Amino acid sequence: MSERFFPDSMPPPLADATTLPWWEAASEHRLVVQRCTACEHTRHPPAPVCPQCRSAEADWKELSGLGEVYTYTTVHRPIAGEQELPFLIAVIALEDSGGLRMISNLVSVSPDDVSIGMPVELVWEDMSDDLAMPRFRPRRG
Numbered sequence: 622m623s624e625r626f627f628p629d630s631m632p633p634p635l636a637d638a639t640t641l642p643w644w645e646a647a648s649e650h651r652l653v654v655q656r657c658t659a660c661e662h663t664r665h666p667p668a669p670v671c672p673q674c675r676s677a678e679a680d681w682k683e684l685s686g687l688g689e690v691y692t693y694t695t696v697h698r699p700i701a702g703e704q705e706l707p708f709l710i711a712v713i714a715l716e717d718s719g720g721l722r723m724i725s726n727l728v729s730v731s732p733d734d735v736s737i738g739m740p741v742e743l744v745w746e747d748m749s750d751d752l753a754m755p756r757f758r759p760r761r762g
């Protein structure tokens with residue numbers, strides 16, 4: 622199991638037919654985004670149709686997990702029991718993704734040390750045997 626940042630009592634995400642492949646890749650610690658096979662437009666979160674050309678054909682592109690903080694907020698109220706406070710929610714601009722951003726958490730950093738544009742890297746948190754959540758921490762090295 623990975624390092625843990627959030628308690629087991631965190632509400633789990635709901636997968637559906639469109640997002641299940643994304644969660645399966647996550648469980649293998651692969652961060653992927655959908656890529657339209659007709660026009661190569663990338664999109665996240667997963668959606669059944671390309672917003673650029675309306676094609677329903679897509680594959681998955683694996684990303685490096687590098688990015689930077691686009692924006693963030695510090696949360697002082699728990700959303701689950703036994704949660705360490707405060708915690709950080711951030712929008713991460715993902716490298717090599719075609720300009721995509723994803724909402725995640727910043728971990729292993731104090732709110733006082735976070736800044737817009739800060740380089741970050743992906744770290745997976747295994748919540749169970751088949752559920753891994755992507756978090757981001759300040760880039761090391």
Ligand SMILES: [Zn+2]
Nearest residue numbers: 657660671674
């Ligand atoms: Zn397209």
